[in-house]
């Protein structure tokens with residue numbers, strides 16, 4: 016999502032870009048490496064063939080058959096950037112009862128508004144490993160978006176997946192593993208959509224770094240070059256689960272894949288998303304990611320956002336709207352494709368029940384004022400009430416606080432330094448412990464790292480209604496503390512032997528349109544180090560105090576080697592990005608009201624050189640920057656395990672104030688495996704419409720229409736519409752891409768339902784395990800289930816891969832709980848690029864199903880061949 020906060024800043028960007036263009040012409044294009052191809056896939060499969068959606072498609076098709084051409088093309092595009100209250104506002108068809116749809120950021124809360132909740136970020140949710148909290152946050156988010164009158168929630172983000180530890184937006188998603196992302200994403204979708212809000216899974220696909228992501232006048236966006244198996248087994252996996260959960264919308268990423276822009280990549284949209292994954296909703300571009308008109312429609316794009324051309328927006332130019340009308344009249348864009356796009360949008364609207372009593376927007380993303388211009392993008396605009404300050408918070412602070420608390424991840428705890436005694440005398444260091452003194456929302460889109468870090472920056476941020484800082488929480492508890500609000504060690508802290516030192520430190524990142532302390536989204540200059548030279552702060556505190564607790568608010572992995580083994584550094588907590596609930600959630604853990612139960616959603620390395628070179632950030636290249644995913648499946652822990660590199664803390668690591676055992680496990684075969692899944696079901700019926708080109712009169716401007724300057728409309732001047740219609744009768748032909756066809760296909764073997772062939776999601780094995788609290792205080796454990804493929808198979812496969820997890824309730828000391836986990840057919844399959852299907856490489860082979868509390872402490876193994884489970888086995892990694 017691209018945005019700027021003020022119109023003037025935006026214009027400045029545009030004009031500086033123009034100067035750049037007039038001065039330099041860059042045409043050289045670095046070629047995609049040999050072997051990477053973006054194959055054609057046409058036509059766009061019609062939506063509506065899945066029975067869960069039939070009724071919504073039936074209702075939509077009745078409406079669509081009654082719409083004029085200009086009404087249809089009004090619905091498939093936004094009315095222009097800054098041309099309404101939301102970050103995206105589609106055109107309406109009021110005659111048919113279809114309002115403008117409001118699309119709004121972001122994944123962790125309603126952006127740029129008031130009386131909202133600033134929820135913990137995705138990475139924090141991932142660190143809870145708690146499916147119930149993932150779902151409850153989704154419901155709460157849905158209630159807030161609905162309460163503000165938003166039709167389409169622009170979240171969750173499951174791409175970036177976290178391939179690059181320095182990538183700017185990894186924190187918006189749930190962790191560096193496809194299965195963790197998949198549960199985080201799909202449970203968010205199910206929660207949000209349960210209250211009638213359309214969720215948008217994003218960004219499809221392989222958008223793993225911020226720099227050079229966008230197509231501009233001077234440079235094509237970065238190309239992620241990756242092979243088919245890696246795409247299926249890592250990056251597409253969470254999208255498949257999101258589609259399986261019935262997600263209503265998908266947002267295409269800015270970048271290219273194999274040299275072809277995602278927003279017009281027919282293989283990805285038509286082939287993978289709409290045919291193989293059976294996606295029934297609609298596909299939108301990321302903001303200004305659309306780079307063509309007819310070509311993007313043919314490739315499967317259904318909605319252009321925010322409607323403007325990507326080169327110089329805000330001038331009233333669009334690839335769609337009136338141009339799309341023209342392209343239908345002149346015979347280039349088959350009406351069939353437009354009808355499908357409109358039907359998909361309206362079917363989704365019906366599917367979520369938005370035709371009944373859905374509230375219109377009552378806020379304005381462009382201003383905090385009560386009144387303002389209705390169309391800020393128009394230099395002259397009528398004004399009116401734009402913000403009604405509707406309080407949508409309900410009791411959502413509770414779930415936010417619970418997530419922030421249950422995400423807190425204890426990495427180290429020597430001598431039981433934690434929990435703190437109630438009478439502890441505390442010396443608190445670090446500016447992160449207290450709110451930004453300039454104001455909690457003083458940096459637009461949180462584009463600074465000042466004060467308590469509750470979220471990263473960019474369109475994935477929200478304004479804080481309040482910030483419960485760690486210092487607030489110490490005050491609320493009446494703790495005895497002294498605070499030194501500085502990131503350099505103060506000379507006046509007067510160390511005493513009884514003191515416990517709490518050191519608050521951060522690492523931040525965000526979206527590319529804002530640069531913070533030299534980091535343009537990605538952590539280019541900070542690298543994986545703590546910000547504000549806080550390695551030194553910790554070292555200095557550790558030199559003077561013997562009992563030091565480090566608390567880290569971070570977007571992702573940070574290096575700890577400079578201080579982690581210092582004898583005074585007794586305990587380390589990662590509090591991730593807690594949103595507004597930074598204080599009490601942490602204090603409850605610090606003081607032992609609850610035992611920490613978070614687990615790392617990524618690996619913490621000992622050095623950046625632990626990673627494969629191919630996951631470092633790609634720098635400027637003339638032409639199209641190329642980012643080749645040559646590490647394949649080996650990202651994060653898959654790489655560390657393969658190369659036998661011991662990280663500082665492994666994926667899934669997390670201690671508590673108590674200990675747990677995993678025992679008495681059992682494995683039960685449910686659906687017998689076969690080498691390939693059973694044949695997919697055939698597609699159901701889809702709506703049929705007349706395909707003849709409508710009369711040009713359906714596109715004529717109405718008489719006496721009061722036009723807003725630079726607003727995007729779908730009508731054409733009569734002369735233009737007539738001229739376009741005349742072209743349809745000439746021999747002039749649109750240059751259809753190679754491989755273009757307009758004939759619907761039965762669909763690939765790997766498809767058949769939302770998410771793919773439904774048999775992929777059959778449970779192959781049920782696994783149960785008894786978790787016992789073997790310590791002295793109550794706490795919650797996470798059972799993580801990893802699959803190890805049988806030896807001797809022909810596919811090179813990571814040693815272990817996460818496939819499921821469950822978290823216990825709060826267990827008293829000595830108490831047990833039986834947890835149920837499952838392994839699906841897909842979990843035991845690999846993507847076979849030759850047969851283009853998921854295959855079980857060795858049906859009779861002995862899969863290891865490993866269970867434990869972290870990826871490096873898996874002591875319990877169930878075998879699919881023996882059908883039994885053993886305890887006390889050496890961990891496979």
Ligand SMILES: *[C@@H]1O[C@H](CO)[C@@H](O)[C@H](O)[C@H]1NC(C)=O
Nearest residue numbers: 050051052053054242243273
């Ligand atoms: C990219 O190219 C690779 C190598 O030819 C191929 O396996 C893969 O399917 C292509 N992916 C896309 C999305 O075009």
Ligand SMILES: *[C@@H]1O[C@H](CO)[C@@H](O)[C@H](O)[C@H]1NC(C)=O
Nearest residue numbers: 077078079080081082110111
């Ligand atoms: C189609 O439009 C006509 C006239 O505008 C209206 O009377 C009729 O109810 C509409 N049908 C549907 C299904 O919307």
Ligand SMILES: *[C@@H]1O[C@H](CO)[C@@H](O)[C@H](O)[C@H]1NC(C)=O
Nearest residue numbers: 085086089106107108109115
């Ligand atoms: C398109 O949407 C705009 C904004 O709601 C509206 O003013 C206009 O009348 C719509 N056009 C058509 C053809 O309905």
Ligand SMILES: *[C@@H]1O[C@H](CO)[C@@H](O)[C@H](O)[C@H]1NC(C)=O
Nearest residue numbers: 338341342345347747748749
């Ligand atoms: C029809 O109109 C579209 C949109 O302006 C344009 O891209 C296309 O080239 C036109 N087709 C022909 C045959 O002129």
Ligand SMILES: *[C@@H]1O[C@H](CO)[C@@H](O)[C@H](O)[C@H]1NC(C)=O
Nearest residue numbers: 436437438439440512513514
């Ligand atoms: C805190 O209280 C405990 C007993 O509850 C005592 O052992 C300890 O010395 C006290 N610590 C301080 C700093 O007063």
Ligand SMILES: *[C@@H]1O[C@H](CO)[C@@H](O)[C@H](O)[C@H]1NC(C)=O
Nearest residue numbers: 438439440510511512513514
């Ligand atoms: C540390 O705490 C103990 C117990 O409260 C107290 O007796 C002692 O004087 C304290 N030491 C210092 C240096 O403050």
Ligand SMILES: *[C@@H]1O[C@H](CO)[C@@H](O)[C@H](O)[C@H]1NC(C)=O
Nearest residue numbers: 679680681783784785831833
């Ligand atoms: C062992 O697990 C089974 C479920 O598989 C459960 O019913 C039983 O209570 C467990 N036994 C113990 C001792 O935990």
Ligand SMILES: *[C@@H]1O[C@H](CO)[C@@H](O)[C@H](O)[C@H]1NC(C)=O
Nearest residue numbers: 711737739740741742743744
């Ligand atoms: C196109 O040709 C058809 C059939 O020859 C004719 O009926 C129609 O009026 C023509 N349309 C235009 C816009 O010339």
